[in-house]
Amino acid sequence: MFDRRLNIEDIVRTYRQEVYTYIDAKLPRSHAHSDIVTFYEMLRDYPSRPSKGLRAALCMLTCEAFGGQRDLCIPTAAAIEIFQSWVLIHDDIEDDSEMRRGQPVLHKKFGIPMAINAGDALHGKMWEVLLENKRILGESKTLSILEEFCKMVNETTEGQHLELTWVCKRRWDLVDEDYFFMCGKKTSWYTAITPFRLGAIIADADKHTLEQMVHLGYKLGLAFQIRDDALNLMAEEKYGKEAAGDIYESKRTLILIDALKRCSAEEREKAKQILDKPRPSKNPEEVKWILDLINKTNSLQYALGVAEKLAQEAKQYFEEVFKEAQCAEAKDAIRSFIEYMVSRRW
Secondary structure, eight states: OOOTTSOHHHHHHHHHHHHHHHHHHHSOOOOSSHHHHHHHHHHHHHHHSOOOOHHHHHHHHHHHHTTOOGGGGHHHHHHHHHHHHHHHHHHHHHHTOOEETTEEOHHHHHOHHHHHHHHHHHHHHHHHHHTTHHHHHOHHHHHHHHHHHHHHHHHHHHHHHHHHHHHHTTOOOOOHHHHHHHHIIIIIIIIIIHHHHHHHHHTTOOHHHHHHHHHHHHHHHHHHHHHHHHHHHSOOGGGOSOTTHHHHTTOOOHHHHHHHHHSOHHHHHHHHHHHTSOGGGOOHHHHHHHHHHHHHHTHHHHHHHHHHHHHHHHHHHHHHHTTTOSOHHHHHHHHHHHHHHHHOOO
16 A cells, blocks of 8 residues: 655655565575575675665556555566666676676676676576566466566667667767667666556556556656766765766766767867777776866756756656556655656765
């Protein structure tokens, strides 16, 4: 039952705790072989680190808004969070990242081969948890949920491929629409579209509502990612990732795309020379030069303005998509949740 006394941060925290308690119970702990115990500890590493749990909460709130029971969502919401864990393990390797949720990334702690294997194992656990739905939701609805996860995995990996390709090919001839296309795949599907749709499926929402959620989630996911890109450059301690890590990793963010468009030809060439260097070859002075260029071109402010516009558009879509919602309190919470996702400080 939805608790109307809680504010949105309390709701997210409560729902995250429910989901991660479930995940903790599903991931193995003990084994007769000590090396397998170490492996199990690796599987628990990312899920045990502080995280927002936004995707799980969005799924559960959507289910409640359309008259469903949130406890029926817990295995599905848990699978979304497990999905994020294994994708982040692989993503950190692909990007040569240093920090994740305030700690060294898994491959820095255990090495790349073991980290890849742990990610693969969590991928398997995701499908295993989803099959729990057969018992509580029935085979037909379980199959629909599995199909949603297949779509989400396909879209996310296509988006990741685009981003990796741009780095490998040293592509800097990008415009805002390129970024939106990539992020629409990489971020929007697993951050917003799929959580919305999964909660709605569990609550038996109609097909038209599910179709509309793609447009809503696309806008919200873009706004969320742009905010995340900005936080990377404004990094506070709570953010949990490496400050300016996107520059070290040469991420093609909306901020950087805009800065390269607005700067002089000489500045653009210098920026490209720095950004095309492998991560270990970049030094702090070069990264600071890029940050100064971003400040000079006001590109951070530009991107935040785009994020705000997208968030406003998402709110307009939301009112239409959720007009048939049965639980007003849950609907109000999602409205607040949308604002929270794009105004957060971590």
